Amino acid sequence: MSSDRTAGGPRREYERVADALRHEIEGGDIAAGAQLPTHAELVDRFDVSRATVQKAIKALEGKGYVESAQGRGVFARDWRKSAVAAHANGTAADTARASGIELDDAIAEAFEAEHVTIDAYCLTAESLNAAIVQQVKRIIRGEIRPSSINLRLLLPRTDIRLAVPRNVEDPDDERPMERLDSLSVAHIRALRNLENLAGQGAVPEVKVEVRLVPVTPLHKLYLINGDLALDAMYVVTDNVINVDDATIKIHDVLGVGAKLYPQPRERVELSQEWFDSLWTRLAKPV
Numbered sequence: 475m476s477s478d479r480t481a482g483g484p485r486r487e488y489e490r491v492a493d494a495l496r497h498e499i500e501g502g503d504i505a506a507g508a509q510l511p512t513h514a515e516l517v518d519r520f521d522v523s524r525a526t527v528q529k530a531i532k533a534l535e536g537k538g539y540v541e542s543a544q545g546r547g548v549f550a551r552d553w554r555k556s557a558v559a560a561h562a563n564g565t566a567a568d569t570a571r572a573s574g575i576e577l578d579d580a581i582a583e584a585f586e587a588e589h590v591t592i593d594a595y596c597l598t599a600e601s602l603n604a605a606i607v608q609q610v611k612r613i614i615r616g617e618i619r620p621s622s623i624n625l626r627l628l629l630p631r632t633d634i635r636l637a638v639p640r641n642v643e644d645p646d647d648e649r650p651m652e653r654l655d656s657l658s659v660a661h662i663r664a665l666r667n668l669e670n671l672a673g674q675g676a677v678p679e680v681k682v683e684v685r686l687v688p689v690t691p692l693h694k695l696y697l698i699n700g701d702l703a704l705d706a707m708y709v710v711t712d713n714v715i716n717v718d719d720a721t722i723k724i725h726d727v728l729g730v731g732a733k734l735y736p737q738p739r740e741r742v743e744l745s746q747e748w749f750d751s752l753w754t755r756l757a758k759p760v
Contacts, residue, residue, distance in 0.1 A: 486583060486699075486701070486702070487520075487522050487526045487583055487586050487587075488522075488526045488527075488529040488530040488533060488583060489530075489533070490520070491516065491520050491522060491526060491527060491530035492530040492531075492533045492534050494520070495510065495530065495534060495539070495540075496534060496537075496539055496553075499534075499539050499540075499550045499553050500553055504550045505550065506550050506551060506552040506553070507549060507550065508549065508550050509546075509547045509548065509549050509550075510531075510540060510547065510548045510549065510550065512547065513527050513528065513531075516530075522586060523582060523583075523586060523612070523617065523618070525578075525579055525582040525583065526582070526583055526586060528579075529579055529583065531548055538551060538553065539551060539553050574706075574733030574734060574735050575704060575733070575734050575735070575736060576733070576734070577601050577602070577605050577696065577704070577734055578604075578605045578608065580605075580696070580698060580702065580704060580734070581602075581605040581606060581608075581609060581698075582605075582608065582609060582612075584698045584699050584702075585609040585612065585613075585618055585620060585623075586618055586620075587620060587699050588620060588621045588622075589620065589621060589622045589624075589699075590620045590622065590623045590624065590699065591624045591625075591697075591698070591699055591700060592624070592625045592626070592696065592697070592698055592699075593626045593628070593695075593696070593697040593746070593749050593753075594625070594626070594627050594628065594694075594695070594696050594697075595628040595691060595694060595695040595696075595749060595752070596628075596629065596691060596694040596695075596696075596729065597629070597630065597654075597691050597694070597708065597727060597729055598629070598654065598657045598658050598661055598729075599627055599629060599658070599661040599662065599665060600657065600661055600729070601694075601729060602627075602661075602665070602696070603661045603664050603665055606625075606665065606668065607664070610667075610668070610671065613671060613676050613677065614676065619676075619677070620677055621677070621678055621679065622677065622678065622679035622680070622681075623668060623671070623677055623679070623680045623681070624679075624680075624681050625665065625668065625681070625682045625683070626683045626684075626685075626753065627662070627665060627682070627683070627684045627685070628684075628685055628686075628687055628749065628752060628753060628757055629658055629662070629684065629685075629686055629687070629691075630686065630687060630688070630689055630690060630691055631686040631687065631688050631758075632651055632652075632654055632655035632658060632686075633655075634688055635651070636651065636654075636690040637690040637692075637725075638690060638708075638710060638724075638725050638726060638727050639651065639653070639654055639713075639724045639725060639726050639727075640724060640725045641722055641723070641724055642712060642722075642723045642724060642725060643722075643723065647722070649717045649718065649722070650715075650717075650722075650724045652717075653715065653717055662684050662760065665682055665684075666682050666684075668680050668682050669681070669682055683759070684759070684760040685753060685757035685758060685759050685760065686757060686758055686760060687752050687756050687757040687758075688756065689752070689756070691708065692707065692708050692710075692727075693705055693706060693707045693708055694706050694708065694729060694734075695745060695749065696734065697742070697745060697746055697749060701739075701742065702736060702742070703736065703737040703741065703742040703745040703746070704734035704735065704736055704737070705734065705735060705737060705745070706729075706733060706734045706735065708727035708728065708729055709727060709728045710725060710726070710727055711725075711726055711727065711728055712724070712725060712726070713725075713726035
């Protein structure tokens with residue numbers, strides 16, 4: 475994969491694809507109204523995944539360079555008119571921050587790098603586990619082959635009373651915390667299976683570290699490959715669960731499927747320092 479870099483840090487793969495296509499549109503190699511190569515052709519040309527191509531196309535759409543026609547393909551637009559409209563309506567970066575990013579897409583792109591690093595702070599790691607499972611399948615199929623994977627996972631301690639989850643009618647009920655512990659243990663075990671890739675020879679170096687911190691997470695944070703920080707707020711809600719053959723109502727948080735928002739580049743380093751401070755000073759290894 476490409477190791478191109480920009481002044482702001484390592485350039486992500488979809489940016490490389492989007493930049494190449496943008497230059498062709500601006501230079502007239504792809505005329506306004508002309509159809510772009512198919513997704514499959516772009517995958518072969520740039521040696522990236524379909525998800526990366528889709529993200530590149532989406533970025534170009536956001537900047538007004540292309541438009542998608544259902545069932546027909548993707549077509550170049552008159553970029554000069556689009557640039558004027560974009561200036562009038564705000565920057566593409568503002569649009570991206572407003573629309574959010576799916577974790578699955580971000581992790582898929584991250585695993586196309588030679589060296590994959592992920593620092594995650596969350597409640598159970600359910601979303602992260604689901605996203606990484608898909609990348610393990612891609613590695614096994616030979617679609618991607620990173621040289622190293624380094625995952626640091628920061629979860630809350632479950633042997634203390636957290637603000638959530640909690641029984642609405644009986645705050646002293648320990649069953650919601652016991653349920654959280656079971657969920658966390660299951661996802662930790664699944665993520666540790668990443669290390670099997672090294673034993674199988676699929677990835678030369680794999681390291682998974684998990685630490686627990688005495689804090690109730692009210693937001694999730696993912697620091698990816700040193701240049702991307704995604705976060706989302708947990709929304710506290712009421713949820714009905716079954717435990718010990720009984721139905722109880724608990725204060726819970728919505729996290730799975732939540733939209734993540736990229737932080738400005740100047741905040742990525744600050745978020746990394748924040749994560750490292752919890753990791754080194756408050757968290758304990760599992």
